[in-house]
Amino acid sequence: MTGLLLIILSSVFFPGIILRIKSIASGRKGPGIMQPVKDIIVLFRKNNVFSDTSSLIFQIAPAVGLTAVLCSSLLIPFADKPALINFDSDFVYFSYILALGKFFMIIAALDTGSGFEGMGANREALFSMITEPAFFILLGTFSMLTGYTSFSDIFTQFYMSDSDFVMIFSLIGVYILIQIAMIENSRFPVDDPKTHLELTMIHEVMILDNSGFDKTLIHITTYLKFAVYGSLIYNISVPAGWNIYLQLLLFAVVQALFASTVGILESFRARNRMRKNPDFILTLTAISIVAFVVVIIIRGKMI
């Protein structure tokens, strides 16, 4: 329960922090930290415009997308408290339920019959497809390291294992999860949410026709998704056994750091050419395979 509440709480501040960091890095005064929340409220008040071409799919997709992320957040533990719902191999469920949300967003984009949105849809489908193996191999590595197969067990046992190399895995895990979070949320270097040209967009171009309440839901989904990944990152970077108040503080710090990383990356890095994206994403799989091999060596299976 704590995990869920913390995720919802941090998702409120997350986009604001990114925004602040980006303004500071580019030397602007920039909007306040609560600006994204204000934007959402503005959007909520607006009227809706729908395309004639679209159907019920278009209307229901944002709700499915949001629910998928909410359901995935039920599986995330906090500190040594197990998640609200935890079972063996629950990360499989985590990944598949997020995929369900994506499925609906993709077909909703196709529902408008717009060439632009079709373009975004097919990019999103491709990139999210090739991201999956990295996540699964990473979690496979963790479950091999700890001997457990659910998020809650893996994270409580993560720092208990007697190996001295846990820090390495923690680092690799954090790296891969940050990259996956960036891809899943269509951020740098795969996608740029602030680009003004439809031809170079991925996620933004998919939601060109959404307005009002639907757009609100989509924004909330994105923020929540960031917070979910942030909380995964927190779980592998901080031992579960520490004092609970310290943990709460650290949680805020890690989420803020994650948001700042996103902001800094977006300020100082150029985005990839679209053609380069698959290579970039597949590199993540390669890295997680390396982590996997290292675990094999550490566990003495090689010799």
Place this chain on the structure above:
Amino acid sequence: MQNLLLTGIFLSFFIFFIPKNMKYWYTLLLLLTHILISSIWAAESIFYLSSPVSITIIPDILNYDFSLHIDKLSGFFLIVINFTSLMGFIYAYKYLEPYKRIKFELSFSIHYFSYLWLYLSMILVVCIQDGPAFIIMWEIMALSSFMLVIFNAENRTIMKTGINYLIQMHIGMIFILIAFLIAEKDSNILGFRSLDIYFSEHMNFPLFVIFFLGFGLKAGFIPLHTWLPQAHPAAPSHVSAVMSGVMIKMGIYGIMRVTASLHNDLFSIGIFVLSVSLISGVLGVMMAITQHDLKKLLAYHSIENIGIIGIGVGIGIIGTSQNMTLLSVLGYSGALLHVLNHSLFKSLLFFCAGSVLHSTKTKDVEQLGGLIKKMPYTAALFLFGSLSICGLPPFNGFISEYLIYSGMFKSLANTDLYMSFILVASITGLTLIGGLALFCFTKAFGVTFLGQPRSGKTKTAKEVSTVMLVPGFMILIVILLIGLASSIFTGPILLIVTETFNLSGLQNNFDDVRNSITKINVTGLIFIITVALIYYVRRVVLKTKIVTYGPTWGCGYTAGNSRHQYTSTSFADNFTLLAKPILRTTKSMESIGGENLFPESAVFRSKNHDIFKDFIIEYPKEFILKVLKKIAVMQTGQINHYILYAFLFILGALLLTYFKLI
């Protein structure tokens, strides 16, 4: 009750003599009777009896005892066959109606007769342990499905496809026959009973491979799949549904039956099955993505799903070889549940594809679009079918894939080096398959049912009749039942697996599995309720707002039309680019004339090759044809030459006997 079966077989011949308008109902009656009988057998064997049901059909003719032997595995397959066959036949009622005007009565008689016999041969295949009878039933299955495929035989390509199918099925049958004959050597029993004796004394791997070639041809493992993407689109849709939903599973049944008797070489057999299945799974879905014929796309997906089932069987065998019972149980259970799942969602999808074909007269998705407005129920069914085939929760496909995943993840911690790599390779493969399936079905659903019509074909489209929708909705109910109340199904399946493959003593860990499954179901319910809640809130909120409708955002360009939409090919374009080395997509373009003042029409073509078909079927065929053409020089058409050949032959025979060479 055995007499009922015999009477039914006898009565089936009367289909030819029944008046035209009663034929369907007569066949349905026969079908229902047999479904009832075999369902009782199945229920008895699965739920009530600990020992297999044994039924003597014809006692003691020529010292040959023809009897049925129904154990739990057979019972499971009986249920799968019964449900899908019945749904297929209900669907056929309206689907065949347009043909009534253009076809003779006889073709309907043959069609219904073949359908009934396809069904009968399938239930007998899973119930017969005895070699000769099994081979005969296997043969009847091939013949009757051949007759069903060539229903539209006026079309030459369909006839050709049918013959191709028939030849390949016979090659498969020969492999099975050879394998049975090899196994007979020691025990003098022809049939599955001899396997235990043979396998306990000889190397298992060679014989298993022969069986695998035979059964795998039916199942459609790559590279034995080439008949599948041709036969399924050629057949009428309810036949494709039955063939893809259950008939190819007979291959899986055979492989499982053989697997249950294995004694040694388990590890290498497991690796063999697993690698073939991984290749089938990944390549099957990769080739599916590039298709734009809706039924062909689904056919390639059958290969993918056979791959998933094979992965389950493969890790099941490997688990047994490594004494990892849990891995074994979960692998086999996942495979078995996926057999059921695939029979459900694949027949559902074929029904929908059939309805689209019925309504628009085309299955080329490039010409479709926007059908959700005209055929809302078909679209909804197709959407649910797509979600389940992608293995997304809370639908049934997820449960079977989850079982396989959880077996692999749970075993990862306590295995040696090779096993870890095998498991991680399988996990990666299964993940890729899932992702690619998602890519493929967003495309298939999006292009067919969403957006704007891409051609005039959809103008006349309207929702199909209720009779054609009923099977779909009934399947959907079962899909949701498996997805949300999985324990009803996983419980018996775990039991079937432990009994069939002799895996026991893990009761405790099953509780773990059951627990997880229950939690998945609960999360699924939470998901559905939350979606409904958010959607309700949205409706309430929207009521307070002004909702306007307008054209899709065109980025300032107002003259956009439906041709600007993404098509099936363009949606798959970035993928085909990535997968170029494997898919070998060839593109050709005649550019718009450069010298001419006014541009002329230009043509762009892209073609996707099935490299296995090219290398295994097409190139050898061309080579043989070339050789035969050279030999055909002898065929001069002049009678004196032929007399000369006969003379030379007799001379040769004489000489050879003279020198005692023959």
